[in-house]
Amino acid sequence: MATGTERQGTDRAAFGGVSRLRGVVFRYVTFAASLFGILSLAVLLGYVFWDAFGLETAAPAWYATMVVTVVLPVAGFLLYARRNPLAGRTALELAATATGGVLSGFALVVVLEVIAGPGLWFAYFLAMGVPLGALYLYGRRVEASWTGLAVLGVLVAGPVVGTALLGPLSRIGGFLGGPGVYYLSVIAPTALVARHVVDEYLDGPNGNYVALATLVAPILAAPAIDTVAVLSRSVWLLFFPTLVVPFSIVAGRNLATPGRRVGVAGPLAFALGVGLLAVVPDLLGVAGPSPWFDWQYVTSAPSQTAEQAGLYPAIIGSIFMIVLVALLTLVLGVGAALYLEEYAPSSGPAGAVTQFIRINISNLAGVPSVVYGILGLAVFANTLQFGFGTVATAAFTLSLLILPIVIISAREAIRSVPDSLREASYGMGATRWQTIKNVIMPRAIPGILTGTILALGRAIGETAPLIMIGVATTKFSPPSGLFGKMTAMPMQVFTWSSYPSEAFQHGVVAAGVVTLLVVLLTMNSVAILLRNEFERGDY
Amino acid sequence: MTDDKTKTASRRSFLTTAGAVGAAGLAGCTEESGNSNGESGGSEGTDTSTELSGAINITGSSTVFPLATAVAEQFRADNPEVEISVQSTGSGGGFENFFCPGESDINNASRPIKDGEQENCTDNDVVPHEVVVATDALTVVINNENDWATEMTVEELEQVWGPDASADQTWADVNDQWPDEEIERFGAAETSGTFDYFTETIMGEEGAHTQDYEPTETDRTIVQGVQGSPYAIGYFGFAYFFQNPDQVTAVAIDDGDGAVKPSLETASSGEYTPLSRPLFTYPNEARLSEEHIAEFMRYFIEQSTNEKVVAEQVGYVPRSDEQAQQELDDLNAAIEEMG
Structure with a gap:
């Protein structure tokens, strides 16, 4: 702006004056637009959480206890962390490791222990995991060009061999028992990874000792674990690599660095506070909240009695389905996107066909989900005989539903890799395959993962196509296998929402929504962790 | 599997079956359509035992x-x-x-x-x-503030819900004792059995129903609609009303022998006609x-x-x-x- 009032006057006269009002109004309109969705969702989620955790029944004294034991210590630490950012970062790192560990531990238990089962998992681990791991380790030591092709061979032949030899291989697993299988297939690789991580990125402890500790600690802790009723040895062995090992390494490193030590106090105070909050009100006889969303809810079958109702079969069904959908869409979606962006001809008659396909994929993303339901019914349930309402039918149908979105976002991610990088790679004499593998994919993966996870979030909440393919509304046991009947969380929650009693309307349904959100957030956080891992990578 | 705690035992036994069935499924047994052919095979072997x-x-x-x-x-x-x-x-x-x-x-x-x-x-x-x-007994419900239509004859219901009911029909059009206010209707969607049953018994012809109403499959929506206006009327199965008797008022139906309120007793004894099925x-x-x-x-x-x-x-x-x-x-x- 001009400094002299006189000159401003002449400007106005010359240009007719510029009002700032429009700009200010526009700014606040955009501000309101960005708040609108967030606020309405926040209000809704507030209600849902209030219901799901039964906060209404908690006495004021309980809230007072909560403020004293949890809110005040955490707030105090946050204030301190503003002045000491290093402590804040340490606390964040610890909290993220703990939360991520718990969530991925649950995910691992559901996928390996509940859905696959130790026998099945071990059969495929022997057929695929062991050869792949061996090839990887060999490839790191010896420079050999055949390992890459061998990996591809294992990826193709592994599932076939595993399926063909399923009987004998899973009998080996049965002989070892669940804990034995997990010790060999999960703990042992973890020890190797831990050794590698400690040796590469941390100075101080010797990786061999860490690996040894990883191998010995779960066995030594077994007697203590046996005394905890809800924690079986298998579950312990699956939580060990996701929660205990990473947390120990992170905590150990932070404790070893003097400047970061104080940061451990924050999470410690929070954990202590929550522990106190669980104990103190009981001792004082203060009424706490009566949550609908609790352990019983996530581990029992649906019921006509609200107090006994649970979401277990639907949770397992949804996760089983979404794991398959994730595998299918990643392979098919990224494959299609790579072909369309990197290989497909872009000129001539063939180019026109490519262009036609590209436009149509974009259009497919907008097709209503019911239409995909009919498609799934016709193709997978009827023609291919996958069965009505089975996990396989549901997974393939939902994969078709989200494939266009995955392909589009993967294409965008691949296209956003600058051409200069491609040209530089070609200029160095790299083949197209080498360019894709070493230059394009590493940079595109974060974008691909973001797009895929958003699409998976849509798939897990989808109901209309599931109704079309005959997925059960209520089921009392999880799906019995790939071709077993299933039910999904949104189906069950929707059914409950039409139950007449207040307890269902305001308790069970709310708890179902919270469960759905927790599963969704787990998926997202695992994806974000993976993405950050790739973004941080130095290629 | 010696680590089984009693709490997890049943889940664990599920795992073995899940593994086995999953194995069968993965082995390419795609003909199994999820009901009779494949999974019931298990029951034949267990005929002698008590475990089904x-x-x-x-x-x-x-x-x-x-x-x-x-x-x-x-x-x-x-x-x-x-x-x-x-x-x-x-x-x-x-x-x-x-x-x-x-x-x-x-x-x-x-x-x-x-x-x-x-x-x-x-x-x-x-x-x-x-x-x-x-x-099942179908209940016709009205708003709690509605004190005129607590008893209705089948003919009156037919006028309110029949295919000839005009969009701007008022309560006074049905019975001149009643207020001159437009009727708001909340009923079952055409796909539901409740719709078929209601039209057949009240109108005497399946599917004969006014188009001027709010159709839904969800009983709760009907209750919310009826609660929203003193001039609203709706109908749905007895279950919802039985559990929430205070939210709306049930209409006593007169099928020629005096008005009968819907209840477990009147429905099972057959007194509550024609809306029990x-x-x-x-x-x-x-x-x-x-x-x-x-x-x-x-x-x-x-x-x-x-x-x-x-x-x-x-x-x-x-x-x-x-x-x-x-x-x-x-x-x-x-x-x-x-x-």
Whole structure:
């Protein structure tokens, strides 16, 4: 702006004056637009959480206890962390490791222990995991060009061999028992990874000792674990690599660095506070909240009695389905996107066909989900005989539903890799395959993962196509296998929402929504962790 | 697996079966369509033992759905190896898409099977066996502030809901004692058995219904609509009203012999006419040769007299002991026939 009032006057006269009002109004309109969705969702989620955790029944004294034991210590630490950012970062790192560990531990238990089962998992681990791991380790030591092709061979032949030899291989697993299988297939690789991580990125402890500790600690802790009723040895062995090992390494490193030590106090105070909050009100006889969303809810079958109702079969069904959908869409979606962006001809008659396909994929993303339901019914349930309402039918149908979105976002991610990088790679004499593998994919993966996870979030909440393919509304046991009947969380929650009693309307349904959100957030956080891992990578 | 705690034991035993069935599935057994062929194979081997296993697929009416899930829940408590899935598809949708093509073992209906459906089933060699499992009473409800229409004759209902009811019909058009305010109607969607039943009994012709109303499959929506206006009227199954008697007022229906309020007693005694109806379930007779399905149907009929389940939990009218015994004898005869 001009400094002299006189000159401003002449400007106005010359240009007719510029009002700032429009700009200010526009700014606040955009501000309101960005708040609108967030606020309405926040209000809704507030209600849902209030219901799901039964906060209404908690006495004021309980809230007072909560403020004293949890809110005040955490707030105090946050204030301190503003002045000491290093402590804040340490606390964040610890909290993220703990939360991520718990969530991925649950995910691992559901996928390996509940859905696959130790026998099945071990059969495929022997057929695929062991050869792949061996090839990887060999490839790191010896420079050999055949390992890459061998990996591809294992990826193709592994599932076939595993399926063909399923009987004998899973009998080996049965002989070892669940804990034995997990010790060999999960703990042992973890020890190797831990050794590698400690040796590469941390100075101080010797990786061999860490690996040894990883191998010995779960066995030594077994007697203590046996005394905890809800924690079986298998579950312990699956939580060990996701929660205990990473947390120990992170905590150990932070404790070893003097400047970061104080940061451990924050999470410690929070954990202590929550522990106190669980104990103190009981001792004082203060009424706490009566949550609908609790352990019983996530581990029992649906019921006509609200107090006994649970979401277990639907949770397992949804996760089983979404794991398959994730595998299918990643392979098919990224494959299609790579072909369309990197290989497909872009000129001539063939180019026109490519262009036609590209436009149509974009259009497919907008097709209503019911239409995909009919498609799934016709193709997978009827023609291919996958069965009505089975996990396989549901997974393939939902994969078709989200494939266009995955392909589009993967294409965008691949296209956003600058051409200069491609040209530089070609200029160095790299083949197209080498360019894709070493230059394009590493940079595109974060974008691909973001797009895929958003699409998976849509798939897990989808109901209309599931109704079309005959997925059960209520089921009392999880799906019995790939071709077993299933039910999904949104189906069950929707059914409950039409139950007449207040307890269902305001308790069970709310708890179902919270469960759905927790599963969704787990998926997202695992994806974000993976993405950050790739973004941080130095290629 | 020596680490099993009692709490996780049943889940663990599921795992072994899950592994085995998953293995069979992965082994390329794609012909197994999820019901009779593959999974019931397990039951043949266990005929001699008391432990039943196998899968039961139930489809059909959303009205019978809560009753079927309540019974299935209890049945599974005694037979944890039986895998039951219940799908709410509507009576007609269940017959058309699942039961007659042989996809489901049992189809629920809130009305007797239609001739067309019977033919459709016979064409596919599916023989439905009719079982009455409870009595449902439809309730006509009005807003709690409505003090004029607490008793209505069938003719008055016909005027309000019939196909000739005009969009701007007022309460005074039906009865000149009533206020001159427009009627707001909330009723069942055309796909539901409740719609068929209501139109057939009140209008005397299936599907004859005013277009000027708010159609829904959800009872709760109807209650919310009726609560929203003193001039609103709606109808739905008895279950919802039984559990929430204070939210709206039930209309006493006069079928010529004085107005009768809907209740468990008046419905089971047959006093509450014409809006009480039997609810059906149709097992596929061929599937009754499978022990776990036959046993489930016997259990279903036994439970249909259970006041705690049928009336308190679900809100329908239980059957009498004699009626249930008759159904049981018929069922056993059908099972024996299948041999």
